[in-house]
Amino acid sequence: MQSSSDNLVIIPVLNERGTIATVLENIRAHHTGDILAIDDGSTDGSEMILDNTSGIQIIRHGNNLGYGKSLIDGFSFAIRCGYKLALTIDCDEQHEPNLIPNMFAGIGDHDVLSGSRYLGSLNDDDTPPADRYNINMIITDIINEITRLCITDSFCGFKCYRVSALARLSLDEPGFAQPLQFWIQAKRHGLKVAEIAVPRIYKNLNRSFGEKLDNPNTRVEYYLDVIVKELERVKIPIPEHMVYIAKHKLGKVKLR
Numbered sequence: 001m002q003s004s005s006d007n008l009v010i011i012p013v014l015n016e017r018g019t020i021a022t023v024l025e026n027i028r029a030h031h032t033g034d035i036l037a038i039d040d041g042s043t044d045g046s047e048m049i050l051d052n053t054s055g056i057q058i059i060r061h062g063n064n065l066g067y068g069k070s071l072i073d074g075f076s077f078a079i080r081c082g083y084k085l086a087l088t089i090d091c092d093e094q095h096e097p098n099l100i101p102n103m104f105a106g107i108g109d110h111d112v113l114s115g116s117r118y119l120g121s122l123n124d125d126d127t128p129p130a131d132r133y134n135i136n137m138i139i140t141d142i143i144n145e146i147t148r149l150c151i152t153d154s155f156c157g158f159k160c161y162r163v164s165a166l167a168r169l170s171l172d173e174p175g176f177a178q179p180l181q182f183w184i185q186a187k188r189h190g191l192k193v194a195e196i197a198v199p200r201i202y203k204n205l206n207r208s209f210g211e212k213l214d215n216p217n218t219r220v221e222y223y224l225d226v227i228v229k230e231l232e233r234v235k236i237p238i239p240e241h242m243v244y245i246a247k248h249k250l251g252k253v254k255l256r
Contacts, residue, residue, distance in 0.1 A: 006084040007033040007104050010074035012067055012157075015044040016091045024053055026097040027089065036077055037091075038070040068171070068178025075166045087160045094201040095158040103160040103196065111165035111191040114151065115158035115198035125200040131216040132202075139223050143180060146227070146236065147187035151195055155179055158198055165191050176213065177226035184227065188234045 009031050013020060020037075027035060035056040039047050041064035050058050059073050071088060078086040087103055089095045095115070107113040117128075118136075128136075140154040157179070168189045173181040186193060213219045231237075 005033055007031070008074075008078050008081075008083040008086045008163075009033070009035045009100065010071070010078070010086055010088045011035065011037045011091050012040060012070035012074070012088070013037050013042060013046055013050065013091050014040040014064065014067075014070075015042050015046055017042075017045045017049065019093050020046050020049050020091050021053070023089075023091045023093060023097065024056065027100065028055070030097050030100045034083075036074055038074050040064055040066070040070045066174035066178075067176050068181075069174035071178055072171050072174070075161070075163075075171065078161075078163045079167045083163050085160060086163050086166065088157055090157045096199055096201075099158075099198060103158070106194075106196055107160045107162065108194070109192065110194045111162045112186065112193050113160040114153070114193065114195050115156045116151070116153035116195040117156055117198060117200035118152045119195050119197040126202040128200060128202055131219075135216060135220055135223070138220065139180065139227075142224075142227065143183050146231065147183055149183060149187060149193050151183070151193065153195070154183060156198065165189075173226055173230075175222070175226075176219075177223050180223060180227055181230045184230045184234060184236065188236060 009027055011023070011027070016023075024035070024037075036059065037050050037056055038059045039050055039061065041061045047060070050056070057077075059077065061069070061073075074088065075086065085104055085107065087100060089097065089100070099115075103113055103115070117125075136153065136155050140151060143154045144150055155176075168191075169182070169185045171178065171181055171185065213222060
């Protein structure tokens, strides 16, 4: 049986003053092991809330380095400190801390157990914004075309990882496309992947991805660029029709 001291919960934080205290309290109610917050250059007071919260560890970025960089730093911490399992959860109340024990217990002999908002329909699921849903479906289809992992949600940040598997990867994408780099490397290194259905919660419908990436088409172009660069780096052949598929689907869906 896995000891809770072997398990680390990682929380990326960027300007989450309105939710971070409640999320931390709810995580602690369902997880007795260690908690690591990565403050990615917060300027709204989140940093002070973290400083005044006992029983957590903090990595602090002096400037905003990106969501992916926060995850990578959390993974490096887990590897360095010898944890067996690491779980990532966002702090915007769109993930349910009460599911943390199920995630740790459910990973079994897999290397990653990934939350999916689209694996099945759950009671009270929210309707996602059109651009986020359509982009997720387009990119997930492309990732499956490349990897044959048969996942249903390529972007969900609620995941449980075997730390020894993370140690085999070379992740360096600092932005929101980091999960796409992860999936390609997971395929390259033969990681065993499973999904678990999680509630589809959308509380911040006006969430910003950054000035440029708030444009859905620009966001897709960025995701495709990261995918292509990663395929070239790990020497996985790029499907000749991949970009065509993306553009064809983009022409048929409403992104805004």
